[in-house]
Amino acid sequence: MNVRSRVPLAVTTSGKPEETLVTRAREAARQWNLPFIPRRKKEPIGPMLESVADAFIVFEREGVSLWDQEGTFSFNPGMAHLRRLRIQSGQRDDAFIRVAELRTGDHVLDCTLGLGQDALVASLVVGSEGRVVALEKSLALYAVVSEGLKAYEYGPDSRHVEALHADAHEYLRSLPSGAFDIVFFDPMFEKPKKSQPGFEMLRRFAEHAPLTAETLEEARRVAKRWVVVKGAKYSEDLKKLGLEAEPGSRYTSMVWGRVPATSSG
Numbered sequence: 001m002n003v004r005s006r007v008p009l010a011v012t013t014s015g016k017p018e019e020t021l022v023t024r025a026r027e028a029a030r031q032w033n034l035p036f037i038p039r040r041k042k043e044p045i046g047p048m049l050e051s052v053a054d055a056f057i058v059f060e061r062e063g064v065s066l067w068d069q070e071g072t073f074s075f076n077p078g079m080a081h082l083r084r085l086r087i088q089s090g091q092r093d094d095a096f097i098r099v100a101e102l103r104t105g106d107h108v109l110d111c112t113l114g115l116g117q118d119a120l121v122a123s124l125v126v127g128s129e130g131r132v133v134a135l136e137k138s139l140a141l142y143a144v145v146s147e148g149l150k151a152y153e154y155g156p157d158s159r160h161v162e163a164l165h166a167d168a169h170e171y172l173r174s175l176p177s178g179a180f181d182i183v184f185f186d187p188m189f190e191k192p193k194k195s196q197p198g199f200e201m202l203r204r205f206a207e208h209a210p211l212t213a214e215t216l217e218e219a220r221r222v223a224k225r226w227v228v229v230k231g232a233k234y235s236e237d238l239k240k241l242g243l244e245a246e247p248g249s250r251y252t253s254m255v256w257g258r259v260p261a262t263s264s265g
């Protein structure tokens with residue numbers, strides 16, 4: 001593709017790619033409707049970020065990463081992996097599982113995929129009989145995290161997360177009532193707080209519009225049991241939506257709220 005002016009986002013490969021990687025990157029760029037920029041052998045990404053695109057999704061042998069002039073971000077299942085190990089060892093104290101009352105066979109709609117951590121936890125709890133669909137509005141984040149989830153080794157007891165590039169409100173509106181047991185939101189927090197690595201980059205590329213009462217109502221229609229919302233402690237995130245924080249751990253900076261479904265299923 002001939003790019004005359006700088007574009008917001010494009011796809012490329014590492015500087016010494018194999019032909020199969022180039023084919024994968026080209027195909028992904030076509031699917032995501034983004035320009036594919038071939039990279040010459042050993043060509044550094046810095047000048048490409050100055051002249052061609054504000055950010056690049058880079059296909060490398062080890063995985064897919066997002067680059068801009070300030071940093072880089074790749075999918076890292078670390079925290080989710082730890083939570084999954086705790087669950088596998090029989091511990092059921094994960095706040096998401098408790099507040100959502102998640103169980104085997106559940107169909108879960110995660111409206112805010114982000115780094116994919118909560119979706120990965122849900123995918124283990126619902127197991128191979130269940131389903132986890134996770135939505136991400138930011139194309140850059142969707143691209144990196146959905147590719148990371150494809151390569152993740154789930155193990156036989158876990159369902160794979162189905163990631164979709166979609167806006168939560170629009171997607172919810174397209175669904176029939178009672179389509180999922182649980183609908184979950186973890187929107188961007190109002191007040192940025194100290195965060196784990198990877199989160200700064202997420203913040204730059206994420207959708208920041210707050211969850212509205214309309215979207216919450218739509219989610220209650222789509223849910224069969226609960227709509228669950230995560231917010232930041234000491235913020236108005238939940239209160240603004242009329243939600244009470246569920247009793248939780250003193251040691252985390254998150255609070256969890258829930259409202260019952262309006263659909264009878």
Ligand SMILES: C[S@@+](CC[C@H](N)C(=O)[O-])C[C@H]1O[C@@H](n2cnc3c(N)ncnc32)[C@H](O)[C@@H]1O
Nearest residue numbers: 112114115116117118136137167168186206207
């Ligand atoms: C705080 S992060 C979610 C973190 C996630 N729970 C995890 O475990 O990694 C919020 C994410 O939701 C996305 N998002 C915000 N509003 C959205 C919407 N209306 N539709 C889809 N995704 C949205 C943001 O782009 C961001 O990636």
